[in-house]
Amino acid sequence: MGGEISLRGWRLQRQDSMNGLMPEHVNELCWIVNLSAQQTTQVDEVGLHEVKGLRIVRFTNTSYPMLVPRGDKDSFATEAERRQEGILFCRSKYIRVWVTPTSTSTTSSRKRRMEEQAIQFLAPHEADAGYAVDTSTLRFRWRGETQPGGSYATQKISPLVDLSTNTPTILGGTSKIIRQYTFGDGFCGAGGVSRGALQAGLRLNWGFDHSISAMDSFRLNFETAIGYTSDVADFLASSHTEIMVDILHFSPPCQTFSPAKTVAAAMDEDNEACIFCTRELLEATKPRVVTMEETAGLQQRHEEFLFATIHSFVELGYSVRWKLLNCRDYGVPQSRQRLVILASGPGEPLPPFPKPTHTSPNTQINTTITTALLPPFRTIHDAISKIPPHHPDHDIQYARSRPLNRPTYDPHTQARTITCNGGENYHPSGTRGFTYRELACLQTFPLEHRFCGKSVKRQIGNAVPPMLGKAIFLVVKRALERVDGVNGGDYGGGDGSIDIVREVVEIL
CATH class of the missing domain: 2.30.30 (SH3 type barrels.)
Incomplete structure (x- = not known):
């Protein structure tokens, strides 16, 4: 009472x-x-x-x-x-x-x-x-x-051969339509995200970037895609034949928002303007799902720009989620924290963030009988130890010609963040810097990925690690397959009701 x-x-x-x-x-x-x-x-x-x-x-x-x-x-x-x-x-x-x-954390960090x-x-x-x-x-x-299973279609023919005679004869065959989700890469650089998208099974349609050397690298690696050497304004203003895609990624220049940045630069206004291109890109490409990757500083120090970006998505009816991910959780041998944004268009499922694929060797994981322990974080040694001698961009003699006198360290650890100038990284021997190919491997570029021009280190440092991209796009692809009812997925809908x-x- x-x-x-x-x-x-x-x-x-x-x-x-x-x-x-x-x-x-x-x-x-x-x-x-x-x-x-x-x-x-x-x-x-x-x-x-x-x-x-x-x-x-x-x-x-x-x-x-x-x-x-x-x-x-x-x-x-x-x-x-x-x-x-x-x-x-x-x-x-x-x-x-x-x-x-957890209770094992210090009081200040709990x-x-x-x-x-x-x-x-x-x-x-x-x-x-x-x-x-x-x-x-x-x-x-x-x-x-919208075409379920993806906008790109190709025909796979399986011939039927009669081997019962001395002369094998083709009697006919069966054909099957194979579909893929199409992908566009904005501010693509040398193609780190595009490489991850290909590894996840997407069809790369196009990429654009204002850097001439980066676009030369992009076109060298992705011959079936169209590479546009242009900034975002020119890309949107040009009369392209077809830029509509199922999945869009864009990573506008992020140096303005980096936690390490302390001094204003002449290009800051242009970089900030790139952040606000969201609405125009969405209206031009009409993607079902969008991904963005940015510096952690956009959330930590420039929340007003982040919220303005989210606002642009929401205003067009896109659901959106955002989170800081550490690249080392996805097989990248660096401690590299990045802000990742996932968005889905009207009527589309909002994909979750990918679950980690790697973990600290000291982490105790609660597992079930059907859940295997995750492999340990990949290390510098894992990334660079199998580069063949004389491989392109792996000029060890040139690296040794610029000697260092730094402390040695354990190669079975992760590198610091690879930046456009290499960051504070050097070879575990302490005697030299990393070669371009070693830096590329630390960014998880495969050995077959090639680079052009004089700004190779910048191209590598500015890239999104392909292994992070692959992890994200596999989740995106599965979400679309489920809603499309392909590959065993069931058509959409939520669980339960409220x-x-x-x-x-x-x-x-």
Whole structure:
């Protein structure tokens, strides 16, 4: 007796109060979801005295401004009245994933931290009855007809040969259409991401970059793809025959946002402008899934630019998630932390981040009978010990002609981050720097990948490690295969459903 009545439920927040993450549409809400290993769903609790009144909210997966009543603005005397009394709509969720370090961590490092964030549009099963639209309809409205299994098709012919006679005779054969998801690489450099995409089984259609030498390297390695030597503005302005792709990647210049950067540079404005090319690239290429890779500093020190980028995705109806990944978890022999952004277009599944493929040899992993232990982090020795003598870009004599006198170190460790000038890395012997080929191997370029021009070290350092790209694109490919119903996948849909209260309370 005497205790105050409290209410529990999901928190909905107005989009215009989300620090620029979402378009600031009046009476549009975002469902706030906090997840952790200890708690997979979270509800908020408020006292009855905090309630201002009852409001009607419609949960829908339709795109804005659909369902907003015509003449809505004219139905109220003032904008404030519309805000206070109009119908509310919730079309998306803002998901934050929290982690708490293990009990073995030091006290100072055990602070709960946000590991991953996402803006995800509602699925049909999360919408109110009568307010849902099929995912295929959303996809068609955005990009037109979409071919399940990928936009690229080739015919595979298996001949039937009669070997029962002295002279083998071709009697005929069977043919099969093989499909691949098409891929475009923006700011492609020498092709680190493109190499990873090929390794994941994607069809590389094109790449663009303003660097002449990098594009020479790109064209040398990917002869069937079109390489455009241009900046993003010229690429978008040119009348290309076909730049629409299933999967798009772009990694705009990131030096402006690097944690190591302390002094402004003449190209900073151009680099910042590249970050804001998101909307134009999406509208021109209409990708089903988009990936971005950037310096960790974009999240750590320049959150306003990150949020502006996320805003551009969301405004076009793309769900998006972002997280810092360490490249060494995916077979790259470097401690290299990068911000990775995954986005999916209207009606498409939002792929998860890839699970680590490697781990510290000292890490104790909880495994089941069907789960094998992950291999240990790859090391400098793993990466460079099998380079053949006299291999292209592996001029050891030239490296020795520029001698160093540095401490030796254990080659069975990871390198520091490879940058456009090589970073603070040198050969474990301490007597020389790495050759270009050794740097390329530390970036996980395969031995057959070749480089052109005088800026080879810059091309290598600016690249996204192919093994990281491969891990990401394998997950993206599987997500699309599942929704397309190919390779044994089942057509989309979510797991379970959520019974949502149709009237909500607005609190002080």
